[in-house]
Amino acid sequence: MGSSFAEAKKQMYEALEDVPMRIGVERGMTHFSQRYSAVIARSDVMELKREIAEIRRYTLTHIEELYRQALEALTSNGVGAHYAKTKEEALSIIGKIVEPGELVVKSKSLVFEEIGLRRFLESRGNEVWETDLGEFIIQLSGDKPAQMIAPALHIPRERVAQLFEKHFGRSFNPDDLQGMVAAAREFLRGKIYAADVGVTGANAISAKEGTVVTVENEGNVRMTMTIPKKHLVVSSIDKVYPTTLDCVKEALAQSYFAGYDKPTYISLTSTPSGTGDIEKVIVRPAQGSKEMHVVLVDNGRLQAARGPLAGTLKCIKCGACQLVCPVFAVDGPTWGGQTYTGAIGIVWTAITEGVDVANPLSYFCLGCNACNEVCPTGINISGLIRWLKTKRT
């Protein structure tokens, strides 16, 4: 997105003419709306919403203490634990963990996009594959991710078929979704089994136990973290919660508010794999990873936690706010920064790329408060965007 309002407006106007993007976003938002209505009608989901909002108020005010405690707990679990103040620092740490030439498979995480992880690894000669289907489509298209949970939301099935045809060298029927998913499954399983390093994000990390919690539906995260010999977790300091129980609540909330009635998999990972089955002597690895590393990226978050954009750090990245936003509905991911798009994504852009980048984008916000209405942790998203409007440079 452009650096000035006029440039941003030009791109927003051009995006209005992008018919495939608009079809993709329209279909995605319609499906989300139907599923979301069913989920929020449940009393257990509403109870969880109250709990997670309370937990997030606590994590926001204790962010520094929590991430420091998590680093200690991870270290005592035998995990390589690192704090990275900037994205450059994060890449430098990762560069020491991942050897040049190693085959890397990744699950989906916006923090990877934020620090430019795939580009960095590829520039060092690593072969890198995205194992999440949406991210795999994005890898093939060269686009930026459209939305927090569904990175390929803006790519309709017809374009997916074209991208697959180019990659796999055979034709695909756009209405044969089963066939396209099967092709990706076969290809990516081959890469996962051959990979040296599996990189995952974390939905939440517990400060007390040093346990990494992930939630997913595809099954790719579990495979990515257990099959390669090295498991690298790259996450951010705002993802640290007091206890593992809080982390599981976060994982459930993220899944529900993304419109799913239940998550397929929630994984808890605390140490590299091992076994004590022969004479109670611990031997590593057993079936899972031999080494585990966690990098907690700051990239502006700690500073933001002390300022007017602090509320953003309560975000659990469910993406519900994007999928009810009228501006996102017509302009899709064009309304955003390099990584984060639409609604809360405009504020995340301010934190991770700078207020000067987010300010020109902020003026397209309608102030309609649709985002505030669905946010499970009660962030005043439109209020934060209005604050960005006051920061003219």
Place this chain on the structure above:
Amino acid sequence: MPQFLGVEDLVGVMLQNQRKTGNPLGLDGARLARWAQGLKFNASSGTYLYTGGLYQMAAYIDSFIEALERLEGSVAGGVGLGLVKALGRLGINLSSLYSSVAEKEAVRYEGIIRNLYTLLVRQGYEFGFLGSDEQYSGVLFYDMGFDSEFQESAERLTRMLRDRGVKRLITMDPHSTLILKEVYPKFVDAFDVEVNHYLEVLEPGGATRSDKLADGVFAVHDPCLLARNLGLSDRYRDFALKAGLKIAEPQLSRRSTFCCGGPIENIAPRVSGAIAEKRCSQLGEAGGAALVACPICLSNLGRACKRKGSGPRVVDLLEVVG
């Protein structure tokens, strides 16, 4: 590709108009007060009807946006950006842009305010009107993040309210209502004017269906702030149903309503229009005409539904009950 003006220039045009005329479109006060001609007011209780000029200005917004786009277009046409900015700073006087279409719309919108007047009087309310001195609330400047400019407008209006001894305002659009209720107290010292939207004041059942426009089924469009911030969705429906209207719920309604796109019509009219067209489709699927209770929704959805050709007719609640 056309070159676009910056936010400061676009909002600057409206700010200059506001400073000169008391409203961001540069309409003269007498025109904004024309709806009240021949009507009697009684301000002795300190209660006033506050229009904020929004219904009146909505009739001219189309011409205003065209003027802004022409200003932007002239950059592409070879006029230097500096000159355009200079022109922008002078403000745009709409008197040269009035078309017969805008004038016809103006009469329609004035009828909406007169209807509210009649409903209030029929339910026994006595109230005053600030006439051609009535000032715009400044809500647009707040929404665009121009806080010191908003403060200027808020203080100007507050001075007038204090000078006239205003104790209570009955408002008619969600934007002016919310800004006066929730934001003025944060920007103006000791702002203690009571603010009530007409749907809070009028008793449902006190109005009847107006036969001319009210046949058929109305898809209810909840204005965002009316539903989410003022909590008046039930009252809005009660009012329509008890007046004898048949209503239908669109795909997204009440607190889950979908914005008309209006709030960014001045700065990004094509994005605003695309959002409005999307909402028109949703309302059209619910059947019949579309019912709104906000001048911004009325003008933005009305224009978009006309552009779509097959879109529903858009009417304000105050056009179909009387």
